[in-house]
Amino acid sequence: MSRGRGLIPYLFLLPGGAWLILFFAIPMAFMLLVSLQEGSLSTGYELTWNFGIYPEVIAESSDQIIRSVTYAFATTVLTLFIGYPMAYTIAFRGGRLKNALLLIVILPFFVSFIIRTLNWKMILADNGILLGTLKDWGMLEAGFHLIATPAGVIGGLTYNFLPFMVLPLYVALEKIDPRLIEAGMDLFASRFQAFWRVTFPLSLPGVVAGSLLTFIPAVGDFINAELIGAANRDVTMIGNIIQFKYLNANDFPAASALGFVLLVGVMVLIAIYTRVVGSERLTS
Amino acid sequence: MTAAAPPLGTAPIRSAPIGQRLSGLVLPVITALVVVFLFAPLVVMVIFSFNDPAGRQNITWQGFTLDNYLTLWGRPDITGPMLTSLTIAAISTLVATIFGTLIALALTRYDFRGRSATNLLIFLPMTAPEIILGASLLTLWVSMGVGRGFITILVAHIMFNVSFVVVTVRARLIGFNRSLEEAGMDLYADAWTTFWKVTFPLIFPGILAAALLAFSLSIDDYVITVFNAGRTVTFPLWVFGVSRLGIPPEVNVLGTLILLLAVAFIAVQLWQARRQAAAAQTVTIRGR
Numbered sequence: 001m002s003r004g005r006g007l008i009p010y011l012f013l014l015p016g017g018a019w020l021i022l023f024f025a026i027p028m029a030f031m032l033l034v035s036l037q038e039g040s041l042s043t044g045y046e047l048t049w050n051f052g053i054y055p056e057v058i059a060e061s062s063d064q065i066i067r068s069v070t071y072a073f074a075t076t077v078l079t080l081f082i083g084y085p086m087a088y089t090i091a092f093r094g095g096r097l098k099n100a101l102l103l104i105v106i107l108p109f110f111v112s113f114i115i116r117t118l119n120w121k122m123i124l125a126d127n128g129i130l131l132g133t134l135k136d137w138g139m140l141e142a143g144f145h146l147i148a149t150p151a152g153v154i155g156g157l158t159y160n161f162l163p164f165m166v167l168p169l170y171v172a173l174e175k176i177d178p179r180l181i182e183a184g185m186d187l188f189a190s191r192f193q194a195f196w197r198v199t200f201p202l203s204l205p206g207v208v209a210g211s212l213l214t215f216i217p218a219v220g221d222f223i224n225a226e227l228i229g230a231a232n233r234d235v236t237m238i239g240n241i242i243q244f245k246y247l248n249a250n251d252f253p254a255a256s257a258l259g260f261v262l263l264v265g266v267m268v269l270i271a272i273y274t275r276v277v278g279s280e281r282l283t284s
Numbered sequence: 285m286t287a288a289a290p291p292l293g294t295a296p297i298r299s300a301p302i303g304q305r306l307s308g309l310v311l312p313v314i315t316a317l318v319v320v321f322l323f324a325p326l327v328v329m330v331i332f333s334f335n336d337p338a339g340r341q342n343i344t345w346q347g348f349t350l351d352n353y354l355t356l357w358g359r360p361d362i363t364g365p366m367l368t369s370l371t372i373a374a375i376s377t378l379v380a381t382i383f384g385t386l387i388a389l390a391l392t393r394y395d396f397r398g399r400s401a402t403n404l405l406i407f408l409p410m411t412a413p414e415i416i417l418g419a420s421l422l423t424l425w426v427s428m429g430v431g432r433g434f435i436t437i438l439v440a441h442i443m444f445n446v447s448f449v450v451v452t453v454r455a456r457l458i459g460f461n462r463s464l465e466e467a468g469m470d471l472y473a474d475a476w477t478t479f480w481k482v483t484f485p486l487i488f489p490g491i492l493a494a495a496l497l498a499f500s501l502s503i504d505d506y507v508i509t510v511f512n513a514g515r516t517v518t519f520p521l522w523v524f525g526v527s528r529l530g531i532p533p534e535v536n537v538l539g540t541l542i543l544l545l546a547v548a549f550i551a552v553q554l555w556q557a558r559r560q561a562a563a564a565q566t567v568t569i570r571g572r
Contacts, residue, residue: 012390013402016383016446023443024409027420034423082318089315099557101315103550108322110546111329112504114523115539118531119325122332162322212411220413223506227527239415246419246511252426259419266412274404 028263035256045252057257061241065261068237071150072219075157076211079165082158083210087169088199092178105166117156117227124152124228148232156224161217165210172206173199212273216266238262326543333536356534362522366538369519372434373502376441381495383442384449391450392457410447417444418511425512432514440512441505445498452497456490496549 035053037045058065090101108116123130124146131146146152176199184198185191222239229235238258245255334348357363391402409417421440425432464486468478506520513521523535 009390009394009396012386012394016380016387016450017402017405019383019443020405020409020446023421023424023439024417025405027424028416030423030427031416031420034427082321085311085314086318089311093311100554103554104319105322107543107546107550108326110500111326111539111543112520112523114506114520114527115329115531115535116325118523118527118535119328119332119539122531123324123328159321159325162318216411217413220415222415223524239413242415242419243510246422252423255419256423259416262413263416263420266416270408270411 031256031263032260034252035254035260037253050253053253053257054261057254058261061238061258064236064238064241067235068219068239071154071157071237072215072221074154075161075218076165076215078154078158079162079214080207080211083162083165083169084207087166087173087206091170091173091176102167102170105163109163113160114223114227117160117224120156120159121147121228124155147228148230148235150235152228153224153235153237156228157218157221160221160224161214164213164217168209168213169203169206172203172209176202208273208276212269216269219265220262326539329536329539330543332531333533333540335533335536353537356537359534362534362538365517365519365522368434368516369503372438372441372518373499376438376445376502377495377498379442380445380449380498381491384446384494384498385453385491387446387450388453388457392454392460406447406450409444410451414444414505414507415511418508421508422511432512433516436512436514437509437516437518440508441502444505444508445501448497448501449494452494453487453490456487456493460487 033047034045036047036049036051038048038050086105090098090105094101125131126145126147146155180202181194181198184194188194188197219237220239222237222243225235225237225240242255242258242262245251245258249255333353334350387402387406390396391399418440421436421443422432424430425436430436460483465478465482468482469475473481504520505518506524509518510521510524517525519538526532526535
């Protein structure tokens with residue numbers, strides 16, 4: 001690696017770096033500034049350093065904040081339980097099919113997020129393919145529904161974020177030397193113990209990475225809540241509130257304040273992760 | 285990875301007891317179930333793209349028809365947004381790929397002050413929730429009095445694509461064997477020629493992969509776009525809009541077509557990988 005060959009690295013960084021600073025970093029600062037303003041779209045906004053908006057907005061949307069964290073947590077746990085066996089199977093039992101299996105996991109995600117979620121909604125519809133059949137067979141009561149319930153929304157979130165968990169898990173599991181597991185099996189009584197004492201701890205970086213990659217987008221999601229949650233206000237998440245305030249109510253200060261709260265929460269999680277992992281690993 | 289040979293002194297492997305064989309089935313069964321879970325909506329999508337809905341509701345199966353595939357192209361309310369999405373995707377991919385590749389080159393080949401900061405700047409947009417990325421840009425536009433529309437969507441897409449390009453190209457660059465470049469320079473090529481004749485062709489697959497990733501991310505994007513769109517309608521925005529009335533079969537048609545493209549693309553990838561592996565083997569054998 002050449003050592004600081006003068007300006008060249010900086011020249012290379014300039015176009016993309018400037019773009020990111022202009023359109024990613026600076027907008028974050030603007031979001032903070034706008035949150036501290038008061039006024040409305042018609043009367044114009046004035047920067048009054050209205051820090052009071054933060055407690056106001058947090059209290060008003062505390063339901064949604066708690067709900068978002070809960071749903072995202074549930075989603076993370078579910079994707080972990082569903083994704084781990086899958087990643088394990090591909091990594092250790094995949095053999096020549098490994099790449100093909102990985103591509104199969106990714107394949108659904110070429111199709112638009114919205115189209116997939118809408119079709120899920122159709123599958124989960126009250127009298128649709130799944131529930132309708134079960135109801136006809138008398139296994140479910142007629143009033144049962146999944147649409148507009150927390151379970152439905154969490155199901156949608158789990159579905160949409162599954163690869164975010166499977167892929168990092170796979171990467172971590174793939175690196176584990178199988179001879180370590182064999183050694184473990186020689187030492188421990190059962191295969192399960194060998195797994196729990198050897199494989200799982202070694203896969204922890206993947207678990208952490210996958211959990212972060214699932215939790216963070218899930219906590220800010222609003223599409224699942226809106227599509228699968230239908231009009232049910234009891235399943236709205238913080239993302240729905242932010243979106244509503246920005247685009248419908250045009251209440252920019254409040255919306256920005258909420259957005260900033262979300263941002264800070266996410267930053268804290270990422271900061272913890274960075275400390276643990278180191279910044280070079282971030283982009284690899 | 286294959287298991288190492290059994291340690292010396294152990295008996296040869298006998299057929300595993302039935303309990304172990306059954307429990308050995310658990311994992312593949314779970315995996316198969318998950319795959320079914322993943323593909324369920326896609327199956328529904330493909331089937332219902334052939335549905336012939338009497339009214340506007342596309343909820344129950346009514347009849348098989350190919351009409352949806354044919355009438356799709358005559359509907360400007362669908363082809364318009366699709367074209368907008370494709371244009372935005374194409375331009376943002378081009379720009380983001382150039383920007384991102386440059387950054388990746390800088391990060392992997394040069395040691396300079398500000399590496400950690402750069403890494404952070406690249407990393408954050410990928411992990412921050414999309415709603416933050418989109419909403420913060422909106423506050424920028426509103427504060428500066430910039431009207432939202434095609435251009436602002438484009439700017440936003442380039443922004444979030446750069447990080448993904450950097451990460452993808454970087455992965456490819458890290459495994460790159462620089463002695464090939466040195467060989468080129470030994471043969472009297474200057475840095476510029478060496479780059480274009482040696483380096484670039486070899487990292488091109490990585491750049492292409494990054495471009496494809498950026499393209500599909502852009503076409504599919506809803507959250508960031510909705511905050512930056514103003515009156516402009518992209519395909520995901522349109523889908524979301526009409527979804528109140530149930531999914532029009534045309535949406536499933538487009539989804540199915542995209543799926544076919546993806547399958548074709550993956551098939552090409554796998555086939556190419558096989559060819560490269562075979563070629564590499566031939567070179568190795570000849571080289572010895």
